[in-house]
Amino acid sequence: MPKKLFYTILFCSGCFLHAQQNEEFQSAKKYFDYQRFMLNNEFKKKFDLEDNTQEKMSIKRDFSEFMTKLDSIQNTAFIGTLIKVKNREDLQRLNTKNSRPASASNPSKKDLNKEAKYPGGFEILRKQVSDLFYAEAILPDQKIIKANVLFVVEKDGTISSVHAEGDHFAFNRQAEIAMYLLPERFSPAVINGAAVRYRFRLPLAMNFD
Template structure:
């Protein structure tokens, strides 16, 4: 809708300097909007992480990933994202806000570790890598995924499942 309004205004203007001004205003506006959206995502990430930290302190006994008798547990199904691993990676890449990253190297890598809960939601997302901003953006992208995972199954019961997703991005 914003694109259409700016385009209408741009198309109606006859003078070239004013057209250039409209185009510049639009670019600046979109950058500010992106920045505001990213700030909101970071605020949401902080709230979610705080909530998870509080929950883990009050529910220590429920944080087990397998039953208490490990020799009797048989993993029947591991947690899976709808569409598979490649769909997950593509969606994370699409949700990634690269404008927040000022790369000091061509390739930045991180490993995102998270828990797929019994209901397929994710929690305890933590990215481990050398680039702080890249790690935060990876965590935000994970929380923004549009679909739930199918949970892991042990002995016919849905269980929590720890998942590791390596990510790398080229900056040119």
């Protein structure tokens, strides 16, 4: 079982794709959150009506098993959503590349008046990614697994083009899903008073004991 996630954010400037929302992920999460809420209510009613201690313990075990299965089903849905989003972004990247003028260039860090930032800062971002990371999908073959997660903060503060680079495929995939599930938008980077697209690199490591 993973004990701790460690994150460090580095950045490099860049002008990238059109903004991609993560509505698909938020919609899927809302659906499963509702299912979890309903299951919790039903099990609580059953638990409260039961007087026998052993039966109460049995209900708690059943509840735990149901939630574990639901988490796994939810993750399967997220994987499908990730594939859909990545395919769409790849198609848009090709279209953007073909239509971009040859003279187009990316802004450099020195040109920025304001860097992109996550609401509440680094610690909040780290906690939210950690909470959203589905570690049960990882079968560790080493004590520490690492990846670099690249993503774009768009002009409207949403993120897109999330890509994790590391040796563990399942770890990379879960890192990408967690990033797309972030509940808040970034404040975008600014050059000369105008919002610009900006790319981040997020080194990530998980310790398995």
